[in-house]
Amino acid sequence: MSATERAIGLPLPDGAVITVGTFDGVHRGHHDVLTTLVRHARARGVPSVVITFDPHPLEVVNPAVAPLLLTLRDEKLALFAEAGVSYVAVLPFTATLAAFEAERFVDEVLLGRFAMRELLVGHDHGFGRGRMGDIDVLRTLGQSRDFQVVVLPPVHTADGSAISSTAIRQALAAGELERAALGLGRPYSISGEVVRGDQRGRTIGYPTLNLAPLSERKLLPPDGVYAVRVQLPEGAYGGMLNLGPRPTVGDLVRRIETHVFDAGADWYGARIRLDFVARLRGTRPFAGLDALKSQLAEDERQARALLATAEPTAALS
Known part of the structure; x- marks a missing residue:
């Protein structure tokens, strides 16, 4: 099934494999997460679910430093569809959601509404208030709540630079289209x-x-x-x-x-x-x-x- 924006809470009787993030740019590093997400979900025989946010979280928690976006909402959804994920849930990012502790986000959203069985995250992932839900916290929660946490390493360009949305924005602002495309995996x-x-x-x-x-x-x-x-x-x-x-x-x-x-x-x-x-x-x-x-x-x-x-x-x- 192609990626489709759905209301919060899906009919997932057998659970789901989930990833969470802003995914601005849906760049090569993100694509590595999405490819692994789809593969793990198929191996388990359950849907793959991407949970993302709109607006960008920094527009709510620190508007002065919120970046311009590589991909707007509809552009991100189209790229998720191309990656073959089952569902995309776009959560409205509000001050209330920003105040959620990591444990509450896991319990009420990831487990309570999406029946998560496995969580895929990047190596530098963090969510919840103050991004306190880091890898160690997630692994501890996974042990106590019986879900698996899979941490994926960074993806690098040929010159050894780690791919990130920030680096791609810097390349574009400088007019360096080739460097931006190397990070995105596309023009x-x-x-x-x-x-x-x-x-x-x-x-x-x-x-x-x-x-x-x-x-x-x-x-x-x-x-x-x-x-x-x-x-x-x-x-x-x-x-x-x-x-x-x-x-x-x-x-x-x-x-x-x-x-x-x-x-x-x-x-x-x-x-x-x-x-x-x-x-x-x-x-x-x-x-x-x-x-x-x-x-x-x-x-x-x-x-x-x-x-x-x-x-x-x-x-x-």
Whole structure:
């Protein structure tokens, strides 16, 4: 069964194998947890359950340091589905939940509502008030309440760096798309609905798809022009994306506009995904539309060349 968001409390007569976390980015380290979760659940003949939170816990307990997100709620759910988990439960993270002691969270939520038989966690996991529910506490609770605790080691990149959501955010903020993709196990992406723009691109031979404004909680790489893969409902296409203002025409609003290569249709209202492959250049003004058109032609040449050698990514289902 594909991952589906459900109400708290599931019909789990035989129990479940569970993992708990924010899973921002659903990166390679998270994927290792999810793969093991599904395998252990199948071996036991019970469902696999991911329990995650919305909003991000730091938005409640310490908003001043809450990070921008690699994956919004719907993006996370889609990635959980791809991992093959049975169920996803999204718990509203509130001040009340934040105050739960680890023991209470285990007893009332994991055991009381989800009939947990086995808990999979990362090596640095902690939950409950003040993250006091560390590995030692969980193992003690497991012994007294008859559930197994499986602790998974960190996953590292080829250079030995531990993969983490924080490290991936730092890479994206610096425009280091390749480093971010190594941690994620896929290109960084944004998703949204195609809306009608001012159609200015059509007048210079580069019509664009315009995305509706994204959540202010979504992390974006630096403004600039990027080679992207455009995941449309009917398949994947290459393209180039302008993220930011359009200073040549005096438009200082930050926009997300994508010119799709070798495709043309009315996609208004469609939900699409844009996978960032490479940064071509920064945003800058040009002397006029002719200079802009000349630069766009060079951007297209570079983007096509980069996309021809880049590994393809999956289209929207």
